[in-house]
Amino acid sequence: MLYWLPGTGASSARLYRESLRQVNEWISGSAGAPVTVPTGCSVFPEELQCPSRRLAERRFPNIRCWNEPGHFRAFEQPALFVEEVRSFFRLVR
Template identity: 90%
Template structure:
């Protein structure tokens, strides 16, 4: 999946170290970590049957993403407790929404990818705040983000956090949201 703010082709000959690292992370994720996305966007119902029929399958499918996408240094329970993981899993298991959550990719991924990286992507001009967490897979630079989001009012790159930053670092996440909204209220 392309980043929300793809690289500006004009900058590819003049990348910063952070931009090179961000592109390397995306390449690695595309090569080794995008199987779930391909499965859910092409055969979501197949995986969906397992997610609603087997608690072990649901647990493996979801917890692997938490393990891979958190800023945990390989020790997931350093940032998310067993109870928090189980609470999250139960939000899918009890109402039986594993299949519909997978189907979201089938229903929308192509359109989202076109919106993100296609030439017709109109700028988003509302006041925008960006918190780019260090272990998020998609970490655009500010100059890349400003092409799509020209009205960035808040930009920060916190020192910790991953894809599930609100879950991993709730106090830090709240501080980030508050910092942005203080500027636009």
């Protein structure tokens, strides 16, 4: 309803349309050098870009933590999301 009532659905979708190719290039590693710092990934299955770990490792070869929580995890279950973030940082301290 937040997009329907004010008639802003098209403009809200514009961000996805314009950034989809660029984000896919970042994930696949074809855009720029690999990111070698310790990395934690939360892949949300209903998102437009949902890479496999194998594909993400092309760009981020030092993945220390890989999780596939439900959609909008931070909003639906904030305590579990906070624990996920903390567990990653425990690994890299």
